[in-house]
Amino acid sequence: MIYEVKFEHGEANAFAESALELVAQMGVIMQSDKGLFYGKIIRRIDANVEACFDVLKEVSTEDRKEIKSLEVQSLEAKIKVRELVKAQDLDMKVINVAYNFDKTQLFISFTAENRVDFRVLLKELATTFKTRIELRQIGTRDAAQLLGGIGPCGRPLCCANFMYEFPNVSIKMAKNQNLSLKQSKLNGLCGRLMCCLTYEDKFYQEAQKFFPDFGEAVATEEGHGKVVGLNILKNRVKIRFEEYSKEFDLAEIEVNRG
Known part of the structure; x- marks a missing residue:
C-alpha cells in the first residue's frame, strides 16, 4: 500500500510504501537510501505512484522522546545557521532547520527575494554540523x-x-x-x-448565472432601471430606477431562479 506522508521538518510531501494498515495523522518512522525520517500519514494513495520511502513502524513512546530531543537540537541548529547567514550578510531568511531521525541530514528552509550564492555558507555549515546539508528555498506561502x-x-x-x-x-x-x-x-x-x-x-x-451584471438594464414591476448591487446570499439585486423621486430611489428585488 502507498501512502502520502507529511514530514515534520517541512520537506515537501512524499510517498511511502507499507505493508501495515495506516490511518491519517499517524506518526511513522520511514527509511530511504538517505537515512531514517519521521512524519505523519496524510492519506492512502490508490494511484500507481513511485514510493521513495519504506514505512518501518508506527512512532513509539521512545521514538517520541527522541523526536522531542531532535526538535531541541534542531532549534539550537537554527540559531547557529542564522548566525552564519548574518555573518556572511546573505540576503536570505532562515525559516526552519530540522534534523532527520538519525541525524544524517540537516534540512534548512529559507526564503529569498533574489538569487543567493551560498557556496561559502554550505562549506561552513558542513564543517559546523558535520552532516549532510540540504538547503531548500521555499515561497512565502x-x-x-x-x-x-x-x-x-x-x-x-x-x-x-x-x-x-x-x-x-x-x-x-x-x-x-x-x-x-x-x-x-x-x-x-x-x-x-x-x-x-x-x-x-x-x-x-x-449562482451568478441567474443574476444580471452590474450596470445591466432591467425591467421590473416597479419600472425600468439599472443594477447597482448584488446580494447573492440573500438572492436579491439592488436596482436604481430611471425615473425616481427622493422617496423611491432604490429597490431590492428578489431574483427568480426558476
Missing part, C-alpha cells in the same frame, strides 16, 4: 504553512492545519464574491491571496 499563525478570520491558518496542497487563487474569485478588492483585505499572512477565497467560488459561479 510555504513559510506561512511552516510557521503557522492566526488568519484575519481569527482562526489558525488553514495551510498549517488541514491543507496539504496550495490551491490556485485569483483576484477573479474575489470579484465573483463581491468582496473588496483591496490587497490588504484579500491577502493572508503570507502576503498572497487567501486560500479560503476558493472555498465558495464554485457556488458563486453557479
Whole structure:
C-alpha cells in the first residue's frame, strides 16, 4: 500500500510504501537510501505512484522522546545557521532547520527575494554540523504553512492545519464574491491571496448565472432601471430606477431562479 506522508521538518510531501494498515495523522518512522525520517500519514494513495520511502513502524513512546530531543537540537541548529547567514550578510531568511531521525541530514528552509550564492555558507555549515546539508528555498506561502499563525478570520491558518496542497487563487474569485478588492483585505499572512477565497467560488459561479451584471438594464414591476448591487446570499439585486423621486430611489428585488 502507498501512502502520502507529511514530514515534520517541512520537506515537501512524499510517498511511502507499507505493508501495515495506516490511518491519517499517524506518526511513522520511514527509511530511504538517505537515512531514517519521521512524519505523519496524510492519506492512502490508490494511484500507481513511485514510493521513495519504506514505512518501518508506527512512532513509539521512545521514538517520541527522541523526536522531542531532535526538535531541541534542531532549534539550537537554527540559531547557529542564522548566525552564519548574518555573518556572511546573505540576503536570505532562515525559516526552519530540522534534523532527520538519525541525524544524517540537516534540512534548512529559507526564503529569498533574489538569487543567493551560498557556496561559502554550505562549506561552513558542513564543517559546523558535520552532516549532510540540504538547503531548500521555499515561497512565502510555504513559510506561512511552516510557521503557522492566526488568519484575519481569527482562526489558525488553514495551510498549517488541514491543507496539504496550495490551491490556485485569483483576484477573479474575489470579484465573483463581491468582496473588496483591496490587497490588504484579500491577502493572508503570507502576503498572497487567501486560500479560503476558493472555498465558495464554485457556488458563486453557479449562482451568478441567474443574476444580471452590474450596470445591466432591467425591467421590473416597479419600472425600468439599472443594477447597482448584488446580494447573492440573500438572492436579491439592488436596482436604481430611471425615473425616481427622493422617496423611491432604490429597490431590492428578489431574483427568480426558476
